[in-house]
Amino acid sequence: MAAPRTHHRPVALAIWLIAAGVIGWIAAFALTAERIHLLQNPSDSASCDFNIVVQCGANLASPQGSVFGFPNPLLGLTGWVAPIVVGAAVLAGARFARWFWMLFWAGMAFAFGFIVWLISQSIFSIGTLCPWCMVTWFVTIPSFYAVTLHLLRSGVVPLSRRAREVAGTLSGWVPLMAVLSYVAIAVIAQIRLDWLSFL
Template identity: 45%
Template sequence: MNTSRADGKALAGQESSLPTLSRNAPFGILLVLTGAVAWIASGILVLERLALYKNPDYVTSCDFNPWVSCGTIMKSSQAALLGFPNPFLGIVGFGIVITIGMALLAGAKFARWYWLGLQAGVTLAMVFIIWLWSQALYEINALCLYCMVVWAMMIPIFSYTTARNIAHGVIPASAGFKRFTAEWTWVITIVLLLLTAASVFIRFPQAFLGG
């Protein structure tokens, strides 16, 4: 029993030395909140896509103008990269993110291979999101409100999962790089969000300013 208490105190000491969002409970909260918002947005997209299947003339809830039009996005080939609507990937993927967050809040501990699997998953998801962003802005020439919500949630999921794995040694890194990620992840996250928003505004100023 004394050994268990000592181990528990040692683990608590290790946690307290980590950046706040690299600790299990705060990181779990981050995953649950961002995952839930992205999951809801993906769910709405699935419902809208099903409505379009039933009625090709259906006007989606985020068809605001020629530039902000979920319907235009959904009817594109890029919206079903694997042969089925992309939001189904979000339903599954963000469901996993929420589950991991809840498990961390319940005190679960995962092996290194599990964290590497999560890292691989969020990295692939981030690459996919970047591709979707580029297609929306430069190929389809339209925006999807709910898609942009998913983009916004994916950025902190990716950046803080990476920072967490570096802090815990899942991803090998020098002490200097660990300090850098500990101190600058929040800045990097905000910069990425601002750059994404700026790219959308610069590409489609008429959607926001009229004209």
């Protein structure tokens, strides 16, 4: 039998969502500004183009940079508002219905899946590491882990008490899980692109 939901405010999660949302929004804004600049000045290079491997220009100009028919950073400009609002609401004492949390998680899952695909495209197809894109990766990965584990430990997803306890324990390991994810990306990128030699 699934354990009932708990109603403890996830303060740490709320603070992280606000911080991640702000950082992600800044990265999306910077990429949007770069894309507009390149459209206005096609002969220029982006300010985040440091060398042939570490750059933004190739990513922004690639088909992968406009998957839905418009620049991907526009998704970030709108999408990163949600974690900020949810985090602020939780700090203010809001309690959301199960459907709301599941909808929010679906958005985070989409963002996570999308950046995993973009990471693979960046490393294996485009052959670059975009600095502002990596900032987005940096905040999306732990945000997805943290929200997923919160839903599991709090009972939003009906689970046994034992499963919730495991999710609660894993919640404390989100930073390590994120670091291991970053290391895996860095190792794969090094094997494929030898990016360290360009620093």
